[in-house]
Amino acid sequence: MFKTLIAPKFLGLRNGLKRSQGKTKIKILTLTGSGILFWVVLFFLFYRVLLYFSSQEIIGDILARHLLAMVFLIFFSLLIFSHIITALSNLYLSQDLELCHSSPARLTDIFLSRSFYTVIDSSWMLFVFGLPVMMAYGFVYHAGFNYYLSLIYVSLPLVIIAAGSGIMLIMVLVRFFPAQRARDVIMFLSLILIVVLYLLFRFLRPERLVNPDTFTSVAQYLGALKAPDSPYLPSHWATDLLWTRLTKYTGSQVLNHLLLWSTASAMGVMAIWMAGLIYFNGFSKAQEAKRRSPAGRRILEKIVALITRPLGPEITSLIAKDIRTFFRDNSQWSQLLLLGALVVVYLYNFSVLPLERSPIKSIYLQNALSFLNIGLAGFVISALSVRFIFPAVSSEGQSFWIILSSPLSPRRFLWSKYLAYLLPMLILAEVLITYTNYLLEVTPFMMALSSVTIFFLVFGIVALGVGLGAVYPNFQHENIAQVATGFGGLIYMIISSVFIASVIVLEAGPVYTILSAHFKGEAITLFQWVWIVSSFILVVLLNIFAVQRPMAAGLKAIHAYEG
Amino acid sequence: MIRFENLTKIYRGIKAVDDLNLQIPRGTIFGFIGPNGAGKTTTIKMMAGVLRPTRGRIYIDGVDIAKEPSKVKRIIGFIPDRPFLYEKLSGLEFLRFKAGLYGMKGDGLDEKVLGLLNLFELTEWADELIESYSHGMKQRLIIAASMLHEPKVIIVDEPMVGLDPRGAKLVKEIFGEWAGKGATVFLSTHALALAQEVCQQIAIVDRGRIVASGTSEDLRRQAGVEGDLERVFLKITGGVAGR
Numbered sequence: 001m002f003k004t005l006i007a008p009k010f011l012g013l014r015n016g017l018k019r020s021q022g023k024t025k026i027k028i029l030t031l032t033g034s035g036i037l038f039w040v041v042l043f044f045l046f047y048r049v050l051l052y053f054s055s056q057e058i059i060g061d062i063l064a065r066h067l068l069a070m071v072f073l074i075f076f077s078l079l080i081f082s083h084i085i086t087a088l089s090n091l092y093l094s095q096d097l098e099l100c101h102s103s104p105a106r107l108t109d110i111f112l113s114r115s116f117y118t119v120i121d122s123s124w125m126l127f128v129f130g131l132p133v134m135m136a137y138g139f140v141y142h143a144g145f146n147y148y149l150s151l152i153y154v155s156l157p158l159v160i161i162a163a164g165s166g167i168m169l170i171m172v173l174v175r176f177f178p179a180q181r182a183r184d185v186i187m188f189l190s191l192i193l194i195v196v197l198y199l200l201f202r203f204l205r206p207e208r209l210v211n212p213d214t215f216t217s218v219a220q221y222l223g224a225l226k227a228p229d230s231p232y233l234p235s236h237w238a239t240d241l242l243w244t245r246l247t248k249y250t251g252s253q254v255l256n257h258l259l260l261w262s263t264a265s266a267m268g269v270m271a272i273w274m275a276g277l278i279y280f281n282g283f284s285k286a287q288e289a290k291r292r293s294p295a296g297r298r299i300l301e302k303i304v305a306l307i308t309r310p311l312g313p314e315i316t317s318l319i320a321k322d323i324r325t326f327f328r329d330n331s332q333w334s335q336l337l338l339l340g341a342l343v344v345v346y347l348y349n350f351s352v353l354p355l356e357r358s359p360i361k362s363i364y365l366q367n368a369l370s371f372l373n374i375g376l377a378g379f380v381i382s383a384l385s386v387r388f389i390f391p392a393v394s395s396e397g398q399s400f401w402i403i404l405s406s407p408l409s410p411r412r413f414l415w416s417k418y419l420a421y422l423l424p425m426l427i428l429a430e431v432l433i434t435y436t437n438y439l440l441e442v443t444p445f446m447m448a449l450s451s452v453t454i455f456f457l458v459f460g461i462v463a464l465g466v467g468l469g470a471v472y473p474n475f476q477h478e479n480i481a482q483v484a485t486g487f488g489g490l491i492y493m494i495i496s497s498v499f500i501a502s503v504i505v506l507e508a509g510p511v512y513t514i515l516s517a518h519f520k521g522e523a524i525t526l527f528q529w530v531w532i533v534s535s536f537i538l539v540v541l542l543n544i545f546a547v548q549r550p551m552a553a554g555l556k557a558i559h560a561y562e563g
Numbered sequence: 564m565i566r567f568e569n570l571t572k573i574y575r576g577i578k579a580v581d582d583l584n585l586q587i588p589r590g591t592i593f594g595f596i597g598p599n600g601a602g603k604t605t606t607i608k609m610m611a612g613v614l615r616p617t618r619g620r621i622y623i624d625g626v627d628i629a630k631e632p633s634k635v636k637r638i639i640g641f642i643p644d645r646p647f648l649y650e651k652l653s654g655l656e657f658l659r660f661k662a663g664l665y666g667m668k669g670d671g672l673d674e675k676v677l678g679l680l681n682l683f684e685l686t687e688w689a690d691e692l693i694e695s696y697s698h699g700m701k702q703r704l705i706i707a708a709s710m711l712h713e714p715k716v717i718i719v720d721e722p723m724v725g726l727d728p729r730g731a732k733l734v735k736e737i738f739g740e741w742a743g744k745g746a747t748v749f750l751s752t753h754a755l756a757l758a759q760e761v762c763q764q765i766a767i768v769d770r771g772r773i774v775a776s777g778t779s780e781d782l783r784r785q786a787g788v789e790g791d792l793e794r795v796f797l798k799i800t801g802g803v804a805g806r
Binding site for chain 1: 611612613614615639643645652656661663
């Protein structure tokens, strides 16, 4: 029965690959290509770092051992985290669960097959990206074939422990909250966790570790290096076992072997036992609907009324619907926390720049940084857009028929989406650029140039998001966050980055000429003026193109859509 | 009121709808019946402007949907077979949203929305999110939404799926009333008893083509069988009764 229950996953994958043609094949090739590129970069990055470590006597091995412990700890934490998220969907929320539970299959078989799905869904990515790191260790330490076998031997129990912990945690959570709520709770907790970790990491300023001169003693430096490692953690046992393989240490590792495998076995047994007790109750509860809070409703209504007051009924309807859906879908609005963290870290980085200690003349550096900052801010806006604007069309989901069958023309639909996102993004971009320029104390010319450039860049970035989102829609998504991580999202990020870079490149020369003429007190020649004006005209044309092309392509895609 | 001219839809080389020609007068309840995969939903989606024909034209109230889609959509109400809705809106909000899409506003709107919710027995659930509605409730909400702008043509795909007998009776009565006021109801269904009961005109479609059409009596004559519509249908589409 277990085999039958897991068959659909593999059959679906096989059929998808078998029947892939044209565009799908290009998608697969692009994704595989990007994956391999990332894989190679990661391998060389670790290889270089470990090679450098190995050249440092005494401290080199300690650093490499600590790095391995950190990598295992991060992988282990990510494994638990991704098991929690995927277990909720696989065990409680998937649409085919009704079919499984209404079949004569034993509950244990259903539980095991769903846990198997969870392990596959949660672990493959980590294995793919963990392998280059581990291979870098293998290459630098000239490890033999045994090392790679040990890698499998160590990873297997680690995955089982992470899966057991994640799945049991989710079963307990769903026992007390219906699955819909549990998802909200997890999404919220995990976002808080990510934000806290992210901020903590930023405020600890790991860049100091690269420069040991800032520490008063070697002991203090080594103390700062110490990874958050504990002998009670399974990742520690795994690190020890692998390290002995790498360094060919001959001492006994029996305890680590026993700890790793006995914990994994215990986790497996406990999870099956717990499933027998509470899994079905949780699944049953997952079918229950939740009721709404009247207080939240009132606040939301006020926001909607305020924003849509000056608009006509068609656009008001669309925007009001989008705002309501956004704030009621916890997986959506809670990502605003990430946005907040990203912006805080971005601004913080500027506030701690040691400009006064720079060997380059500060005023040059400030203006150069301000110029580069246009690109950085543009990139931050693109990163936010891929998450919030690119899925704007896909967010209609399977209800897209309502729009298509309504008198609202595709053009008005698409431009309504564009307008809805343009204003908040313009405000955010201007706040970012003005505040960072204020921190950098740049010249009024740079302040004006950055503000105007980012202002026009946002028009293009938003149009690219809305337009390409319509060209690469995903109306079948179960979670809107999936939309940004697909092929279209990748294309959007590439095109958006190229667009921003092109604007920066076009402006760089003229800005340098103007600034150096200003600081040297020289006049700008006629030829230089022609060049400067032509460059800025090209920038304007590029911006117009970035708005018009993607929106036209998006419109064409909606016209051709045959859901 | 509704006219198809050589309407054809080809999906990856397969003709789902094959050269349909049809004319349906105002005030008619028209049944569009056929076996699975006959092209009923494809036809309906093309009429609703959700799908583009490969060839041919659809005229609603004399207007070509390909040329003036917005004008046509203002006068049609579309009820699909699967009630996909915005799950995070309440029933009331969804109806207001739908009204907005049709450019409806003003004092009478809320009254109308509440009246429809009441008619479809959804008043108690008006403020609850659609995600908590049952299948039948979602179906009733879609039907209510399709009537908001008082369409001249109602296009319905499997209207009774998920409805309880009370809901089904209500919907039948509403279609009758609507047709009595001059609206045309284009109804696709597998429920032959329903077609026989409410439709004045019926077309049987098979493999994308209309194989018989007319009143129930006409169809019996064309099939050369007596009895209910099921026997006629099976005879025409090559089912057991035809053997």
